[in-house]
Amino acid sequence: MAIGMNDLKTGLTIEYSNSIWRVIEFQHVKPGKGAAFVRSKLKNLRTGAVNEVTFRPGDKFEQAEITTRPMSYLYAENGGRVFMDTETFEQINIPDDHLKEALKYMLEGMEVKITMYGSEVLGAELPSSVQLKVVETQPGIKGATATGSGKPAVVETGATITVPDFVNEGETIIVNTEDGSYKGRA
Incomplete structure (x- = not known):
């Protein structure tokens, strides 16, 4: 579904510039002269980088369909971590570079939420x-x-x-x- 700059809101995930981004913050700006625009801060869900992007009227992008699956962390194996889906009991191996900061606080048996875009793992959401x-x-x-x-x-x-x-x-x-x-x- 194509959305425009007026549809932006905090927490929305979009496909932009060949990657998946989450809107961290945004501000509609209407200067005294000229067209309105939106200043936004976007977080790249693949790399973790945060960019400031300005959107103009007419800019269109697709909303990214992100799913979150509850999983249990089982053990480390071959440069990755093995997780089990708590609903289907399916096991998947996620490379350490996809888990980034989450690795610092993960213990075996811990329940985490794995964020996915299609079958691509974007990261892990730990308890607070x-x-x-x-x-x-x-x-x-x-x-x-x-x-x-x-x-x-x-x-x-x-x-x-x-x-x-x-x-x-x-x-x-x-x-x-x-x-x-x-x-x-x-």
């Missing part, structure tokens, strides 16, 4: 926060509070998170998957 065990950090300081500058800690997935000084090895923490920040103890 996950519980991860701290496997390496400096010893905690007695009497430390959460307002300090923090220290680096390596969690069981291999990601490095900045945690408060009172967090010790072996503790389970809650991590925000959007920005990788410490949310609290589990």
Whole structure:
């Protein structure tokens, strides 16, 4: 279905410039002189790049049909991850480069939403926060509070998170998957 610049809205996925893009934000501009246009920020769902694009009246593009499938992460294999569709029990191997940032917070058995364009995997959507065990950090300081500058800690997935000084090895923490920040103890 062809859509024009007036049909843009946040969250819409479109086919533009030989790729799949999600509209992050947009602004209709009507200058005092001349035709109206739309300034937009688009995120490339294949590469993760964010571009600013200006659309003029008459610009047409197709809406991309994106599907999201609930899947369970099973295990790592040959430079990829094996997932099982929780509805059909079909297993698929997704290359690590398609999962990008999600790899930092994924544990075996975790439920994730896999975003697909036809049969092409675009990425994984994790829960907003996950519980991860701290496997390496400096010893905690007695009497430390959460307002300090923090220290680096390596969690069981291999990601490095900045945690408060009172967090010790072996503790389970809650991590925000959007920005990788410490949310609290589990």
